[in-house]
Amino acid sequence: MTAELETTPEQAARCASACDDYIDGLTSVAHLASSMNVRGGFGTLPSGLALERKYSDLTHGPEGSLSSLLAAHINAVTKLREAFLETGRGYQETEDDSTSRIANTGPR
Numbered sequence: 001m002t003a004e005l006e007t008t009p010e011q012a013a014r015c016a017s018a019c020d021d022y023i024d025g026l027t028s029v030a031h032l033a034s035s036m037n038v039r040g041g042f043g044t045l046p047s048g049l050a051l052e053r054k055y056s057d058l059t060h061g062p063e064g065s066l067s068s069l070l071a072a073h074i075n076a077v078t079k080l081r082e083a084f085l086e087t088g089r090g091y092q093e094t095e096d097d098s099t100s101r102i103a104n105t106g107p108r
Contacts (some may be wrong), residue, residue, distance in 0.1 A: 012088030019081035023074055030070040033059055 007015075036059050042048035059066045 007087055007091065009088040009092050012084045012091065015084040016081045016088070019077050019084065023043075023077050023081070026070055026074050026077065030067065030074065033066045033070060 039052065041053075042051040049079075057065060060067065
């Protein structure tokens, strides 16, 4: 059984708007994460310095850190938003083309 997905430009715009809201939320969390500072909270012993470095890497470090995961999510939702907008434009373009053909040649 296959299901068909039908959408209108209005539905696509609502989905894109929901993506905008989600991107705004993720961006706020990303800014909060970038301002996090764990310096000095674990003391000056080697184990404390190692913990500080570990927590810093978890929030601001390379691949797999909170900051990099949030950036990846923002990128994915931005692409999804663009897909919704393109779907809405494609729907309207197809509708306009069909209407024009019917008006010019009549129904087949």
